[in-house]
Amino acid sequence: MNQDLLEACALTVNVGKFSLKNIGFSMGPDDYVVILGPTGCGKTVLLESIAGLRLLNGGALFLSGKEITHLPPERRRLGFAYQDSLLYPFLTVQENILFGARARGLKEAPEMRRRMAYLAETMNITHLLGRYPRFLSGGERQRVSLARAILTKPPLLLLDEPLSSLDRQTRHATQELLREIHLAEGIGIIHVTHDFSEALQLGSHMLMLHNGQVEQAGKPRDIFFHPATEFAAKFLHGENLIPGKVVGREGKLWFEHGGDILLGPLPECCLPKGLSPAGNSLTMFIRAGSIRLSRAGEAPAANSWSALISDVIINSTHVDVYCHGNGSSWQSSLSLAEWQGLDLSRGERVRLSVDPEYLHVIPQ
Amino acid sequence: MNQDLLEACALTVNVGKFSLKNIGFSMGPDDYVVILGPTGCGKTVLLESIAGLRLLNGGALFLSGKEITHLPPERRRLGFAYQDSLLYPFLTVQENILFGARARGLKEAPEMRRRMAYLAETMNITHLLGRYPRFLSGGERQRVSLARAILTKPPLLLLDEPLSSLDRQTRHATQELLREIHLAEGIGIIHVTHDFSEALQLGSHMLMLHNGQVEQAGKPRDIFFHPATEFAAKFLHGENLIPGKVVGREGKLWFEHGGDILLGPLPECCLPKGLSPAGNSLTMFIRAGSIRLSRAGEAPAANSWSALISDVIINSTHVDVYCHGNGSSWQSSLSLAEWQGLDLSRGERVRLSVDPEYLHVIPQ
Amino acid sequence: MLTTRINIFQGVFWLIFILITIFLVVLVGGLLFYGKWAAFVSVIHHPEFHFAVVFTLWTSLLATALAAVVAVPCGFILSRYSFPGKVLIDTLMDIPIVLPPLVSGIALLILFGPVLGDALARLGMDIVFSTRGVVVAQWFIATPFAIRTFKQAFDSIDPRMENVARTLGYSPAGVFVRVTVPLAKGGILGGLTMAWARALGEFGATAMLAGITRLKTETLSVAIFLNMSIGDIQFAMATAVIMLLVALLLMIAFKVFAGTGVRL
Amino acid sequence: MLTTRINIFQGVFWLIFILITIFLVVLVGGLLFYGKWAAFVSVIHHPEFHFAVVFTLWTSLLATALAAVVAVPCGFILSRYSFPGKVLIDTLMDIPIVLPPLVSGIALLILFGPVLGDALARLGMDIVFSTRGVVVAQWFIATPFAIRTFKQAFDSIDPRMENVARTLGYSPAGVFVRVTVPLAKGGILGGLTMAWARALGEFGATAMLAGITRLKTETLSVAIFLNMSIGDIQFAMATAVIMLLVALLLMIAFKVFAGTGVRL
């Protein structure tokens, strides 16, 4: 059995009126855990608790199999970066980055110097090394704070929205850096983010928090395409959430919406577990990218229905088409080229279709 | 002529070694200006200068036709929110929000109370009104800071990354609120952001800064699809930047890449202005969503070439396909459904094509 | 700090803290023990004592208020502006701390006597040997403590906090009252306490500038001195202890009321 | 503040600032003017003066160092921990400010005489009427100023700054030295200056606890007092002015060196 890097058992933490309740998860050294959740759901508190900066009111923490529940933060040696960068104003950028090395008496060690130079280069802050933090912009500060947490190669990194004030390009470079640190140096990472693509691109494992509790945990892709609850689906910006119920026909299960639309047959995996679905009021979850849009002329087929285009929003990477049909709103995402090929515009009638593979049913 | 809300003429501001140089732009009350640029390019400094918080070293500012260059900030009455929320620790959330009303002696005015309640409701901070800022999470703080800036309906709002620490859902609601305030109340907004989709969805006008100067200004969509410089193209995450040159054939202009690929004919609008393009080394810019991908079997046509799939990344809204062909890397974005329909996988040969309409040439 | 376990570092800190607390308790205990009950009773019934209590309270409070009036702008300017010779002026403001009160008294006496005396007399504002002199002397001694503390409090404010208020419509004065002062509240209250305490215990400069005239310029400190001078140590100590208790009571009330004792 | 134009608010602040500066300059000028040149020369050549300068410097510096040793933990604990009776202890630590130095001296005399005297004598650590007494008295008077200022400096630190250092591998002691103290630097230096200045000017408690034995426990303040008592005001003023100049010089040097005068 591969040993867990971090195991959190039933963590409970009270902060004022808020409390984290019964958080449990475990991760190996090759896991990159992303934590997602609405603001105020307890993400920062959770990271602080893991780092040892908050006293637990219950539960236990194990690092590489050793209990660290009562270990002070400096003996856990986890890398940690707060949401706001909190640089030391009395130290230059370089000294800030080397601050962790200094704790171990390695401030002058050549390997630390080399690593600092490498990190600064990658994050494009080499020209700032001699400056004091008050002369930095928000994004510059955030990168310095990240470099400071990473420098001494801690076994586990706890990062609270480390990329939130970076522009796309810098963010991309920093993501690459994180991925490399994770893969090449075998450092486990827990990364709080609000950005879905960040979560999808970086995370090997995802924890979704809600009101201080784990709402859903699993692979990011699984959660994105198979949210377990309506909250999760909505939170993940599930574009199409359609009420209806599941009916059995010809030995298979189908999803019925408004009497007119019958989607299916539903694959086993896309049904909520432990729940006899037939007859219950349920919600069908379809990502906008999974709904195919074609000209109205095409022949009606299974899992397809007709609708009117109500709005079109052209984004940088894709086009969002909003339609109205069968008493519901539908959203479909197309690539620019595809949209161009269809040559449609607002008000026209179209045919929407979905592959049963992309259907996902969640309890209401 | 519709009067400008804000006109900035040749602003110059020196901050330590950094300086904003010669920034000029103007906006009407129905403009929503987004400012984009890499970290440290001077976005915050620009907003501070407009708000009157930094002395100009040169240039002039006009608000609704009146010069405000030398007006102190409190007489400009622009709404302003810093990147980090900077709430007053000695005031509750409610008092923080009402702080601007208090300046005008309107703290108890029913319309301010009503507006505060409305803002708090929309931003989902009603339950926090009685708390002190130190008991808030990062995102909660950011929303309070935004509400504080908006409360008194200033003619112009200056927002520095106001949505950066919000989750998708909250961000969406807050975006809606900003849009509504902008449209219904006729408040001009200048909004610094790192998020392209935010820029595209909200902005009617965009200013891209680079090293303290305006790199490009215009409609967000124009800039996204027709960046004027290679820096802009790269910064906007232009997926395909292909070196080559423009050649004239049959009275039309074509773009030639590596001898094998000839794209065109190029429409007038997509060529760099004031530059005789023929023969020069130029860069072709094609967004990933504009490159169509089809199975290799299809017949070769104009503006199409063949390539091998090297990588596939499935995102929440779309699929990124990386290909290799004709000595270059190509990236194409497809909707999930489209990708599903093609039934391709890594290593397979495909045909890439692009509509000449989406071609855009920039100087190298 | 977060760990429940007390480590060596915290242990040493607590040890010193507890030792000092015990030291002070024993010290006050010694004063109380040394004093005789009879002396306390007679002090409390003495009309001179009543006068001194009331007189000391109002002069020291007035002096503290005046000190604040001066210290707020001085602390603010020393904190926010740079100008040539700043270090010099900054240090100049420490003078009343450095000078032995006696010398401060002489310096004030020179200033308000030979130098400004006539002008002030014409205005009917005699300071030398008057109750005004008491306030001036206490003010002079207390002010630098307030300046130093206020400056430090203003120093620790993020100027962007003030910027935000400007954009919300506050004039510089409004910002100062609504933002700067509340943000510096802890420091300001601390400085005021310190200044008041110092004014209360002040003796040397007061005696020099205002003289020690019974029932006119007699503060508690002066009363203690006088009783000591005629060898009536019992009476002096009793006065001191009562003064101490009153001061402590007032300070505790002030702290509880103003919420500085409780760390927010 | 950002506007170049000076408005009323800033005007009033600057006015007060400038008035006070002028006031202090005139005051010091008065002292200088009042003294006679001959007195300065004779003071400077006086061996007793030489002794007093050296003696005062080392005792006051030692007292300040000891004050810091006590004030750092006390300020830190008052700033970071909550416990029942905190306001009480917080106020207890202000006692030496409130008490007239004379009374402080008596209290110390009681403590180190009848109460602890024998024990200390057995340890060969006599405090009463010894040079040690001078240091103790100065320390006692200076410490509360340091405690108050340090507490305020510690108060204004974001505890998350310290948290980050913990995760970077610093023990609580390491965090304190590497993060808390540097962050509180401005306040600590200010407090030290204040404590030192106070120790320098201290007279009453020193005279009581250590006596005023010439060439043994004679600080500059004592020398000034003695000369004043004889009525030799020239000599006293000359001593005071020289002491003042030396103190100002040292403080300016300290501020420039430690960089507190310059706002970062």
Next chain:
Amino acid sequence: GKSSSQPAGESNTPPAQGKAPLFAYVGANLKDPVSELAQVYEQRTGVKVELTFNNAGSLLNQLETTKKGDIYMPGGMPFVETAKQKGCIAEMVGPIAYHTPVIITPKGNPAKISKVQDLARPGLKLVIPDKEATAIGKTVFKTFDKLGITGEIEKNALTYVETPAKVIATLGMGQGDAGIVEYSNTYQNLDKLDVVEIDPSVNIVDQIPCTMLSYSDQQEQAKNFLEFMKEEGPAVFKKYGFKTEA
């Protein structure tokens, strides 16, 4: 001698309203008798006498600096001499009373001191008022000089203090075997201390004078007060434990 001012007998005239008060600098240890005398004087003449107390040297500094006030009454002649040299004194009466050095010991006199020569006994711990800064110190050291025991006394000196009152406080705190104070200082503390008087044949006593300042702008009234002090002073001083004859 008799001055040209109104005789003290005029004291039964009704209180004259609106007369400017006299301002007097008085040695702090003379507080009680002088306060009473001032009160009596005010009752008699209607002229208020404002008293400011401090040690004699500080008073001299004050009056010299401000060049104000009418009466200076330090605890000893040396200050009057200094003040005269500086031209501050216009007229002097007295002695009103005497400053007589006495030896005090803790209750029970554990060191068995019976005469001033005993203070030279090796190993004694003495608390002595400073010989330059205090009047009493000055005079008692003249006595020591006369007896030739100054060296031994200085060896025995535990500490010097700046007022006689502090000698009492110090002894009261259990420090030292004997001290020198002024006779009147013992008045409040007889329950705690024993007094050993110095043989008048060797003791040198100081006079307590009352002087009028040359700055006085009410010379007549001030002279009147001086007369009053001369007449009534000794009795009141005696009441407060001062010696009124050498």
